Amino acid sequence: MNALDSRLAAPDRDASPAAAARDQIRESAPSGSVRLGNKSKGAAAKPHPGEAVVDIDRCNPILGNPFILQNHRDDARRAEVIALYKKKYDADLARSGPMAAATEQLAERVRAGERLILMCWCHGAPLDKPCHGDLIKSQIERILAFTCD
Numbered sequence: 001m002n003a004l005d006s007r008l009a010a011p012d013r014d015a016s017p018a019a020a021a022r023d024q025i026r027e028s029a030p031s032g033s034v035r036l037g038n039k040s041k042g043a044a045a046k047p048h049p050g051e052a053v054v055d056i057d058r059c060n061p062i063l064g065n066p067f068i069l070q071n072h073r074d075d076a077r078r079a080e081v082i083a084l085y086k087k088k089y090d091a092d093l094a095r096s097g098p099m100a101a102a103t104e105q106l107a108e109r110v111r112a113g114e115r116l117i118l119m120c121w122c123h124g125a126p127l128d129k130p131c132h133g134d135l136i137k138s139q140i141e142r143i144l145a146f147t148c149d
Contacts (some may be wrong), residue, residue, distance in 0.1 A: 126149035
């Protein structure tokens with residue numbers, strides 16, 4: 001097969017040396033992961049064997065959401081407390097505060113191959129509601145996506 005035939009056979013594959021190096025790093029890197037779980041009794045989103053539990057509810061003094069949601073059915077208030085958390089979290093990330101450091105540590109654990117489950121009370125059945133944990137998980141994924149090894 002000549003070079004043109006191989007490009008036609010796999011048109012979406014980047015054949016550059018840099019792409020080959022990235023592919024090799026990805027293949028040799030440990031495959032950690034991060035997902036959200038639910039602490040509620042009977043919830044489906046529970047830790048799987050081999051997953052490390054990280055509590056991110058209000059008991060976590062750094063990553064817990066300090067803004068209180070009295071009624072878990074109040075979707076307007078839920079959106080409000082998540083927005084308040086986002087404002088606090090974004091400000092902390094901008095100044096490399098303790099929330100940023102804790103998030104970086106979680107990303108490092110995933111990079112090292114750990115499988116993490118961030119446990120709160122909102123995510124997954126039975127409630128399956130938005131959670132401040134979505135923000136933390138997204139930031140971990142951003143950190144991992146833009147890391148050069």
